[in-house]
Structures are given as C-alpha cells and as structure tokens.
Amino acid sequence: xxxxxxxxKNFEVDEDGYLQDWQEWNENVAKKMSQDDGxxxxxxxxxxxxxxxxxxxxxxxxxxIKILTKEIGKVMGPEKGNTKYLYELYPAGPAxxxxxxxxxxxxxxxx
Amino acid sequence: MAKTPKxxxxxxxxxxxxxxxxxxxxxxxxxxYWCYGAKxxxxxxxxxxxxxxxxxxxxxxxxxxxxxxxxxxGMKERLDKYRSFKVFMDICVRCGACADKxxxxxxxxxxxxxxxLRAELLRSVYRGNFTxxxxxxxxxxxxxPLTLAVxxxxxxxxxxxxxxxxxxxxxxxxxxxxxxxxxGRELLNLLGLNTDWISGPAANCYMKGNHLGLExxxxxxxxxxxxxxxxxxxxxxxxxxFNRKGAEIxxxxxxxxxxxxxxxxxxxxxxxxxxELGLDYTWSTYASEGGNxxxxxxxxxxxxxxxxxxxxxxxxxxxxxxxxxCGHMWRVLNQYMDTWNGPADFLEVPKxxxxxxxxxxxxxxxxxHIAEFTADLIKNGKLKLDPKRNxxxxxxxxxxCNTSRGMGLFEEPRYIINNVCNNFYEMDELTIREKTFCCxxxxxxxxxxxxxxxxxxxxxxxxxxxxxxxxxxxxxxxNICAIDRAVLTASxxxxxxxxxxxxxxxxxxxxxxxxxxxxxxxxxxxxxxPGMEGNE
Ligand code: SF4
Ligand code: SF4
Numbered sequence: 001x002x003x004x005x006x007x008x009k010n011f012e013v014d015e016d017g018y019l020q021d022w023q024e025w026n027e028n029v030a031k032k033m034s035q036d037d038g039x040x041x042x043x044x045x046x047x048x049x050x051x052x053x054x055x056x057x058x059x060x061x062x063x064x065i066k067i068l069t070k071e072i073g074k075v076m077g078p079e080k081g082n083t084k085y086l087y088e089l090y091p092a093g094p095a096x097x098x099x100x101x102x103x104x105x106x107x108x109x110x111x
Numbered sequence: 112m113a114k115t116p117k118x119x120x121x122x123x124x125x126x127x128x129x130x131x132x133x134x135x136x137x138x139x140x141x142x143x144y145w146c147y148g149a150k151x152x153x154x155x156x157x158x159x160x161x162x163x164x165x166x167x168x169x170x171x172x173x174x175x176x177x178x179x180x181x182x183x184x185g186m187k188e189r190l191d192k193y194r195s196f197k198v199f200m201d202i203c204v205r206c207g208a209c210a211d212k213x214x215x216x217x218x219x220x221x222x223x224x225x226x227x228l229r230a231e232l233l234r235s236v237y238r239g240n241f242t243x244x245x246x247x248x249x250x251x252x253x254x255x256p257l258t259l260a261v262x263x264x265x266x267x268x269x270x271x272x273x274x275x276x277x278x279x280x281x282x283x284x285x286x287x288x289x290x291x292x293x294x295g296r297e298l299l300n301l302l303g304l305n306t307d308w309i310s311g312p313a314a315n316c317y318m319k320g321n322h323l324g325l326e327x328x329x330x331x332x333x334x335x336x337x338x339x340x341x342x343x344x345x346x347x348x349x350x351x352x353f354n355r356k357g358a359e360i361x362x363x364x365x366x367x368x369x370x371x372x373x374x375x376x377x378x379x380x381x382x383x384x385x386x387e388l389g390l391d392y393t394w395s396t397y398a399s400e401g402g403n404x405x406x407x408x409x410x411x412x413x414x415x416x417x418x419x420x421x422x423x424x425x426x427x428x429x430x431x432x433x434x435x436x437c438g439h440m441w442r443v444l445n446q447y448m449d450t451w452n453g454p455a456d457f458l459e460v461p462k463x464x465x466x467x468x469x470x471x472x473x474x475x476x477x478x479x480h481i482a483e484f485t486a487d488l489i490k491n492g493k494l495k496l497d498p499k500r501n502x503x504x505x506x507x508x509x510x511x512c513n514t515s516r517g518m519g520l521f522e523e524p525r526y527i528i529n530n531v532c533n534n535f536y537e538m539d540e541l542t543i544r545e546k547t548f549c550c551x552x553x554x555x556x557x558x559x560x561x562x563x564x565x566x567x568x569x570x571x572x573x574x575x576x577x578x579x580x581x582x583x584x585x586x587x588x589x590n591i592c593a594i595d596r597a598v599l600t601a602s603x604x605x606x607x608x609x610x611x612x613x614x615x616x617x618x619x620x621x622x623x624x625x626x627x628x629x630x631x632x633x634x635x636x637x638x639x640x641p642g643m644e645g646n647e
Pocket of ligand 1 (some may be wrong): 202203208284
C-alpha cells in the first residue's frame, strides 16, 4: 500500500493519495499534501478543513456541497458561501482536494 | 491516476484492427481504462472470497492456487443453472450485426470492445473446456485454454462493458452480451476480483442500507438542508416522515439523490410533489437505496441487497412501494426481483391514492416507477403546472438503458416533460428509446481512475446531444437515473461543455404550482426564473 511520509512517520494512503485512516490525521499531513500540490494553506483553507473534519466526525461521510457552502457562508460571510469561492481555494474541487487534505475518504456510488 | 487526454486528441479514433487474429493479440491493461481492485475490507463485509491487498498493475494478483479449477467449476455451475448463458455460449453465428453498436467500440476502436468479441473472450474458454469440438480441435474450433493472461483480459473487458444491452437489440438471435458480462463478473468475483468502486458501495449498502454509507442522521440532515432551500424558493415548509410504521407508501430512491448535485434537485422535486399531493408516505433510513451495485457483481449479491427494500416494506406495514428516478434499480425490479425475492404477496397491488389508477403492471413486484406515477397524475389533471417557469430551458431526454431496454418506459417521462416544459427536442432516433446509447459509465464504471474509457464510452451519447445543441440550442439533458445524473454531468462537461443535466422531477417541481406558495422568483438551483432576472 502506498504511503506518505510526514515528520518521519509513514501514513498509509489509497491509490489517489487519500488517507486510509482518517483518525491518524494531523495538521502536518494536510500541510504536506498541499505542499506537494504547490498550494499554501491560508486561514481560509483551514476553515474548510476544520469544518470537514468536524462534520465527518458526526456523520462518517464528507458533507454534500450544499451543506459545505452554506456552513462556510455562515462562518466566513455570505459572499463566501458558494462553490465559486471553494473552487478558488481548492482548484481541483472542494469535494476531492479539500477532503483529501482533511484526511477523509472519497465518497462512492452514484456520484 | 492517469491523465485523461483532451477531447480533440481522444476523438481521433483508430478503427484499423491489428494485423494478428484477436486470439494471438495480447491485451495490455492500459491505465485510464481499469478501476482499482476491490479492497479486502469490502470483500470481508460481503463475505466474498479471497479478500487481500492487490494492485491491478502488479504481475501477481494473489489468486488462490487452484484458481483455474474454481473458475471452471463456477462456469459449469452457471451453464447448468442459467439456460440463457448456455444458449448464448452456443448460438452466436458471428454475423457482426452487433459489432459497431457498442459505445465502447465506437469510442475506442478496440475490436475487443465489439460485443461479439467481448463474448468470445469467455466463449473461447467455454469451447475449450465444455464442447467436444473445442476439446479436440482447440484453436481451429475457436477454443483456448484458461491462462492468467486470459483471466486478466476478462477482467479488463468485462469491466469495460456497462451491461447496457444495446447490442442485444441488433442481434438477430437476441444474444444479450450484458448477461455474458454478468456471468464473467460473477466468475471473476469467485477469485476476489471485483473493482473497489463496485465492492465499496455494495459493502456500504449491505451494512448501512445505501451505497454512500449515509447514516440515518446524515440522511435526515441532508434532507433538512434541501427542505430549507425549498422553503426559500417557495415559502412552503415541508416536514417529511422517516421510518414511519403504517404509512401507505414506502418511497425508495438512489442515495445519489440524497447527496450529489444535480440529483439533490431531483430529490427536492420528489419532496415538493409528495407534499403538494398530501401523500401518506415515508422515507426509510434502512432501505435507503434504490440502486443495486450487487447487480454489477453477482446475482446472489443483487438478491441480498434487493431483499432489504422488501424487508423494510414488511416491517413498516406499508401497502406498496414507490421508487425514485433510478436506472438499474428497474432492471432488477422488472426482470429479476420476482424470482429472487418475490412475489411480494404481503403487499397490495399499487393503487394511486390520488387518481385511483391501479398499476396492474406491478402486480407482483408492488413497486411503481415515479415516472409512471407522475404521468398518471398529469393525465388525470391532478397537478397545476406552469411550464413557462422552465422556458429558459431547451430540453432533450436521455433514455436510461435499464428503464428503456429493461422495462420499456418510453412515453411516461416524455409525457411529463412535455407537460412541464415548452421546449422539448428529441435526439436522433437511432440514439433514443430502445436504441438509446449508454451514458458511458453505467454498471459501476463511474469511478475516477478509468476516466479515459469513460469519456470514450460517453462519446456516442455526447455526440447525439451535440447534434441537438447545434440544431435547436438544447441546454438541458433530462433523464431518470442517478448514475446518468452523475455521469452525464462529467461527460457532457468534457464533450459538450455548457450543457447541463437534470432529473425529470426537478423540472416537475419548477413548474408545479403549490397551494400557498409565494411568488416564485428562482428555480430550485437558486437561479432566477425566466422573466425574474432583475428581481434577485
Ligand atoms: S449480432 Fe448476435 S449472432 Fe451476430 S455476432 Fe453479434 S452476438 Fe453473434
Ligand atoms: S451490453 Fe452495452 S457495453 Fe456491453 S457489449 Fe453490449 S453494447 Fe457494449
């Protein structure tokens, strides 16, 4: 199984680089993943990551986009509660890229 | 993950077959064409054999020592059990009528994606092991031994068939290559060879009741956000019930509608319609999946997953079941459910409480497709509709393989669309109704890592869409399947950018005039309605 190394520790990831065990995650994992993509994580990025992790803990799945945009809008202001803003932060898509940095698995099925 | 070539590169398709005969042409497993292998945890949940870590690109697939024996035994068992399988192995005359009918052949030019040749991959092993001529004459009789290379070739091409059955419409013998693929996949599963994009959702469904693995409180939570949006758009507050015993109707839809756009808008459509009718119905957080990824694995698993819907109907004591906009759910329901888990005699023959129509066609399954239900409402004048609200849309309809070829549901969705939209245009007649082209990624092929073959397989459908875009300015492709909603969104974005995708009940809800609604200024997506552009 592929791994990524963060602070001298190996973390198991799947073929697309998603963490195998979301509970093993720490902030440096997100930093390492984003560095590899050439993205620097700002406060705004962390807001999204933090929301995703809190949500996942309660619901065992990433939030649907509707929930993510609404909740981010509540925290960061209505002008930011939209997919356009999220794509600016995460160009490869909030569902994929932000979830990966947050250590969550990708959803499967008719999606 | 392999990088997907750009459309102008991908559309240069080479139809010249290789010089060597197919049997002597080795198959290379190209990245971008296959999906990741099934993870051990998912196979364990499903009690499937040979759970282990393995990688498609590795030489060693970690098969059991006696894998050939297992496959041949499995083949024998299925030849005895399924008459269709035996007949399809024997009767093909290789006339070639099916050859250019498969979207994967059209989009890839790979001869092994001709339905006849796809079947031949399995048939050659059948001949070599189960027919006298093949045993004696070998290759001259079109037989070959079951080697590891053959097994890998099966894996590669049986997961490059969407089990769409378009080929069968053109075969003079009615040979259904989808059923051959289904047998091929069953055999592969005896060795733990599934894709993870299929075994993951199947395991989720087995454990939690739906492919996505949505927990009960997640389902309720997701719907509550949709209800908020409905209230914003219409001023109407809706309070649906969950797991309610004694409801008249159990409603079951694919979980994609509960999670992913644009399916969520279709889901809002269901909620609004049922509220307006005052329907005595309930959602279930246990049987929370209309789709059946077991069907893409084996008949046995499909049966297991299907049984949950009926167990829940029994537990809740409902009279009948209403099913949402899903594709393969209806192939399972219409063609398999009765002999697997039916007839569902503990339920009543479905009767619309609004119109009194009895759905005789569902006498044994007791499950009605929502397109039939809604078409009947409109026919009986039970809905107040304002189609002008959809006047910004020029709509075409994509028939899902399974609702069209699996149950002949052609007129109902068209009838509904024509009543809720003013601008409807058909695609070319060779690409609709029973001849419909697959979205390109059905039967569990809608993963991320096989994007190149998905886009290739999606080309014929996208091409027909492009034709009506160019001719009539079509900007919306309607359908009645959750896989379509996910898949067409990606393939049209790739081939015909700017064209959007919708479920039929999203269109219904936009046009539906509800009792006590405020003046509507936006559609369900929050976009201004035609004529309301300045009112935001
Ligand atoms: S059309 Fe039927 S008989 Fe002809 S090659 Fe295809 S499967 Fe065989
Ligand atoms: S069932 Fe569909 S995908 Fe499979 S071979 Fe036939 S046309 Fe191709």
